[in-house]
Amino acid sequence: MVRISNLLWMFALLVCWALPGSAQQPASGAANQVVPSLVNFSGALTNTKGKVPTGVVGLTFSLYKDAEGGSPLWLETQNVQPDKTGHYSVQLGAASSNGLPAELFAAGEARWLGVQQQGEAEQPRVLLLSVPYALKALDAETIGGKPASAFALAPSSTSSGSANKLPPGTITGTGTLDFIPRFTGALTIGNSNIFENAAGNVGIGNAVPAAKLDLSGTEDVRDTLTLFPKLAHNTLSVHGTAFAISSTGKVTFIAGQTFPGTGTVTSVGSGAGLTGGPITSSGSLSIATGGVTNSMLANSSLTVTANSPLTGGGAVSLGGSTSLGLKTCAASQILEFTGGAWTCVNIPAGTVTSVGSGLGLTGGPITGAGTLAINTSVVPQLAAANAFTNTNTISANSTTAALGISNAGGSGISIVDSFSNAYGVFVSGSGFEGVTVDGTIYPIVGYGGTGYVASYGENVNDVNFDTGIEGVEYGTTQIDLGVEGYSASVEGVGTYGQTISASNEGGTISGSAAIGAWGDTSADWGVLGTTDEGDSIVGFNASEPFATGYFENDEITSSDAPVLVTVGGSIGGACMFDVSGDMYCSGSKSAVVPVDNGARKVALYAVESPKNWFEDFGSGRLANGSAVVELESTFAQTVNTQNYHVFITPNGDCKGLYVSQKAAGGFEVRELGGGTSSIDFDYRIVAERRGFENVRMADKTQLCRQGAMLKGGKKRATPLRAPIPQRPQRPARGAMVRSALEPASTGAKAR
Numbered sequence: 001m002v003r004i005s006n007l008l009w010m011f012a013l014l015v016c017w018a019l020p021g022s023a024q025q026p027a028s029g030a031a032n033q034v035v036p037s038l039v040n041f042s043g044a045l046t047n048t049k050g051k052v053p054t055g056v057v058g059l060t061f062s063l064y065k066d067a068e069g070g071s072p073l074w075l076e077t078q079n080v081q082p083d084k085t086g087h088y089s090v091q092l093g094a095a096s097s098n099g100l101p102a103e104l105f106a107a108g109e110a111r112w113l114g115v116q117q118q119g120e121a122e123q124p125r126v127l128l129l130s131v132p133y134a135l136k137a138l139d140a141e142t143i144g145g146k147p148a149s150a151f152a153l154a155p156s157s158t159s160s161g162s163a164n165k166l167p168p169g170t171i172t173g174t175g176t177l178d179f180i181p182r183f184t185g186a187l188t189i190g191n192s193n194i195f196e197n198a199a200g201n202v203g204i205g206n207a208v209p210a211a212k213l214d215l216s217g218t219e220d221v222r223d224t225l226t227l228f229p230k231l232a233h234n235t236l237s238v239h240g241t242a243f244a245i246s247s248t249g250k251v252t253f254i255a256g257q258t259f260p261g262t263g264t265v266t267s268v269g270s271g272a273g274l275t276g277g278p279i280t281s282s283g284s285l286s287i288a289t290g291g292v293t294n295s296m297l298a299n300s301s302l303t304v305t306a307n308s309p310l311t312g313g314g315a316v317s318l319g320g321s322t323s324l325g326l327k328t329c330a331a332s333q334i335l336e337f338t339g340g341a342w343t344c345v346n347i348p349a350g351t352v353t354s355v356g357s358g359l360g361l362t363g364g365p366i367t368g369a370g371t372l373a374i375n376t377s378v379v380p381q382l383a384a385a386n387a388f389t390n391t392n393t394i395s396a397n398s399t400t401a402a403l404g405i406s407n408a409g410g411s412g413i414s415i416v417d418s419f420s421n422a423y424g425v426f427v428s429g430s431g432f433e434g435v436t437v438d439g440t441i442y443p444i445v446g447y448g449g450t451g452y453v454a455s456y457g458e459n460v461n462d463v464n465f466d467t468g469i470e471g472v473e474y475g476t477t478q479i480d481l482g483v484e485g486y487s488a489s490v491e492g493v494g495t496y497g498q499t500i501s502a503s504n505e506g507g508t509i510s511g512s513a514a515i516g517a518w519g520d521t522s523a524d525w526g527v528l529g530t531t532d533e534g535d536s537i538v539g540f541n542a543s544e545p546f547a548t549g550y551f552e553n554d555e556i557t558s559s560d561a562p563v564l565v566t567v568g569g570s571i572g573g574a575c576m577f578d579v580s581g582d583m584y585c586s587g588s589k590s591a592v593v594p595v596d597n598g599a600r601k602v603a604l605y606a607v608e609s610p611k612n613w614f615e616d617f618g619s620g621r622l623a624n625g626s627a628v629v630e631l632e633s634t635f636a637q638t639v640n641t642q643n644y645h646v647f648i649t650p651n652g653d654c655k656g657l658y659v660s661q662k663a664a665g666g667f668e669v670r671e672l673g674g675g676t677s678s679i680d681f682d683y684r685i686v687a688e689r690r691g692f693e694n695v696r697m698a699d700k701t702q703l704c705r706q707g708a709m710l711k712g713g714k715k716r717a718t719p720l721r722a723p724i725p726q727r728p729q730r731p732a733r734g735a736m737v738r739s740a741l742e743p744a745s746t747g748a749k750a751r
Contacts, residue, residue, distance in 0.1 A: 037099025038091040039128070040623035043115055044632035045086045052086035058118040058228050061092055063104060067112050067125055074104055077228070086632070087618040118228060119247070126630055126665045178207075272296060294318050309335055309342035485517070493518050500524075505554070553579050560700075584700055610697045612689035614639050620683060622650075622657070622669065625676040629683060630666040639687035641665075647686070652679030 041061070045053055056079045062072035076095040080088040092113075093099035104111065116122040173189035175181050182192035195203040203209030205216035229235045229247040237244040244252045268285070270277030273292050276285040294300035294317060301320075304313035309327035316322045329335060329344035336345045355372065357364030360379035363372045380386035396402035405412040415424040427435055437443035444455075457469035471483035485495030493515040501522045519527035529536035541548035555561035564577040575585040589606040616635045620627045631641065641664040648657045648669055656672035671677050 037102065038093045038623070039100060040089065040621060040627045041092050041113065042087065042089045042618070042620040042627065042629045043123075044618065044630070045082050045088065045117060046632075046634065047117075047120065050634065052084065053082060053117070056081055059088075059090070060116045060118075061090070062114045062116070062122075063128075064112045064114060064125060065109065067127070072114070073111075074101060083619065085618060087620075089619070089621045089627075091623065119231070124633060127663075129628055129661060129663075129668050487514065490514055496520065497527075551577075555579055612692040612695060613686050614689050615687075616685045618683055618685075619651075619680060620669065621678070621680050622654070622671060623678050625671040625674065625678075626660075627669045627681075628666060629669065631664075631685070635685075636664070638690055640690050640693055641687065643693075644685060644687035647684040649682045649684075650679055651681055652677065654679055657681060 045057060045059075047053055058077060059080055060075060060077045062075040064070050064072055076093070078090055078095055080090055082088045111128045112125040113128055114122045114125045171187050171189060173181070173184065175189065176191050178195055178197055179191040180194035180196065181189045184190040193205050195207045195209065197203075197209060201209035201212055201214060203214045203216070206214060208214075227235045232247055234244045234246055235249070241254050242252060243254050246252070266280060268277055268279045270285055273288055273296055274285050275288045276283055279285070297318065301315050301317040303315050304322050304324070306313035306324050310324050311327060312324045313322055327335065327342060327344070332347055333344045334347055335342050337343075338345075353367065355364055355366040355370075357372055357375075360375050361372050362375045363370055366372070374381065380388075394402050417424050425435065435444070455469075459466050459468045469483075471481075473480040473482045483495070485493075487494050491514065495517045496515075497517075497519045499521040503520055503522045503526075506518075506520045517527075519525075527537075539548045551564045553561050553563045559580050560578045560582070562576050562578055566575045568574065573585075573587045575583065575587070577583050590603040591606075592601050593604055594601050614635070616632060618629070618632075620629050644662070646659045646662065646667055648659065650657050654671050654677040655675040657669055658672060659667050660670040661668040669681065669683070
């Protein structure tokens with residue numbers, strides 16, 4: 001167990017040894033009061049993902065001579081508690097009883113402050129303003145940087161002794177190189193248990209320290225121990241073992257680690273019906289050679305009941321058997337099921353003198369014995385493959401199908417037509433469906449073969465609602481689809497719809513994503529959704545980072561061409577997003593916020609401005625009448641830091657506050673009238689958006705003219721590949737008559 005009380009004692013001893021006399025300065029009036037060696041500093045924190053850290057955060061503050069590079073002249077670590085916006089305030093030097101060393105500012109040179117969050121890279125350094133250099137004023141009442149109280153006259157034999165005087169006489173003693181001395185008597189010194197070698201390693205209880213601090217012996221920690229691992233180094237490890245606690249708190253145990261609460265199985269026996277036990281180390285249990293006996297079963301037999309016309313049966317034990325038989329009848333009798341029961345009846349008798357062979361049969365007449373057979377030259381064999389070499393016509397006048405085909409293992413009809421301008425199935429007529437197929441999976445299937453169109457439908461009539469291909473689904477309770485399109489290609493299109501002609505925009509599309517549905521046209525609207533009560537166009541998405549809705553306008557000449565337009569057709573309100581990323585709305589921009597524990601929701605409206613202003617808010621603390629506030633680094637990248645406004649609100653009694661200096665990296669706040677108050681204050685920063693400094697109330701009258709928004713950009717979503725080929729030309733069958741489908745509004749067709 002590591003005991004840390006010795007650590008704390010050693011640290012206190014080192015401080016006292018390195019800074020002798022620092023606690024002996026008298027406070028004999030206002031003229032001798034020491035200027036606090038502290039500097040107020042405020043900043044803001046975010047992690048690598050741009051999020052504000054929560055809880056206590058360890059920060060290391062370092063002072064440098066230059067803005068970049070070099071070793072720190074001074075550093076210290078403090079724990080801070082940032083607010084919900086990431087802002088914090090500290091007093092530099094507060095971690096030491098002596099505060100900031102005055103010699104850091106003695107030469108009057110610039111000093112740069114670097115802040116490093118635990119586990120993060122150091123933030124860009126900021127230049128300290130004039131306040132910290134006031135520490136140089138300490139030299140006015142010091143000798144060589146030390147107060148006069150650090151010096152004393154040599155004792156004399158006539159001096160009146162007291163407990164607060166230095167001991168009379170000369171301090172003597174012996175010591176060993178690199179050992180920290182300690183008083184062994186009133187006037188003698190000797191070695192302590194603390195050793196420091198030339199490399200700066202300190203040992204307690206040993207003279208060969210292997211690290212910056214090397215303790216031999218046991219230690220006690222009587223309060224919370226907080227460890228700050230460096231980067232990904234382990235927080236704690238045990239020398240010579242694999243046991244470690246990582247920087248994230250993950251514990252790695254040593255091999256063979258045991259935990260309380262576990263048990264050990266010493267023996268497993270074999271009960272009835274099993275063999276192989278007892279097992280005291282390893283082995284296998286199995287069913288005994290005799291198997292499971294009847295005595296081991298709760299029900300060791302079953303009953304077989306023989307119903308008419310069967311006989312026999314009864315109880316059958318495990319491993320036994322029984323017999324069943326038919327009801328016995330007399331000679332020349334058979335069993336017949338009559339009146340709900342099996343009875344024995346005589347075999348019916350009759351006399352045949354001659355059997356002839358009619359149409360399609362051969363082998364007759366038979367007057368004694370013989371066999372009739374099908375004449376295969378006249379009648380095709382239904383159980384065998386047949387070839388028809390002539391045309392055949394089926395003519396019927398029936399409410400049922402004239403031809404029925406059933407195949408449990410393959411296709412119903414296979415048609416091969418070698419004529420290039422012919423049809424496999426040709427249907428003509430009027431007032432009926434040309435082909436009706438009823439099936440449970442795919443009633444009609446078309447395969448492209450060597451062509452690129454598997455199914456093709458055409459209608460030459462120019463009448464409202466006449467359709468080339470129509471899909472109708474009459475189901476009312478399930479997820480029924482009227483038309484479904486599918487493409488297995490990673491560059492394919494499930495369903496492609498085109499009006500007028502293919503667009504030039506679509507002809508230049510390339511990419512790697514497949515399309516579920518594509519609407520294309522050279523003018524007007526590619527896709528239209530309309531509804532009376534519902535959402536006209538709906539999209540759902542469960543992926544990241546892809547958008548549920550994506551709109552793009554590739555206009556290159558106009559910087560305010562529309563990308564997305566929303567219009568209240570009857571009310572008249574409109575919003576537009578243009579190709580420059582700007583949004584314009586004729587109404588207000590609002591947020592809907594719940595109140596009354598969620599029972600109501602109210603609208604809060606955005607504050608409008610004639611220019612592009614960005615704002616940031618924070619808090620700081622005045623110390624001795626001044627404070628320095630650093631601009632949050634990410635916010636500073638979005639605004640013009642050469643010209644911004646700061647509004648200060650004090651949170652305590654003072655003479656009033658003002659901004660004495662502003663720079664690109666931050667600003668200084670002071671109390672009016674040279675006041676020295678130490679109070680908290682809030683601030684609000686208002687700055688012009690970077691790159692938009694000269695834009696003020698841009699004129700959008702022409703953009704919002706009547707009808708301008710309605711003709712916005714109309715292009716599909718994510719960039720894709722080249723469009724599918726144009727539809728084929730209509731076959732040259734001018735004399736052929738095709739029936740038009742009924743308009744969708746005429747209702748369901750008779751099935």
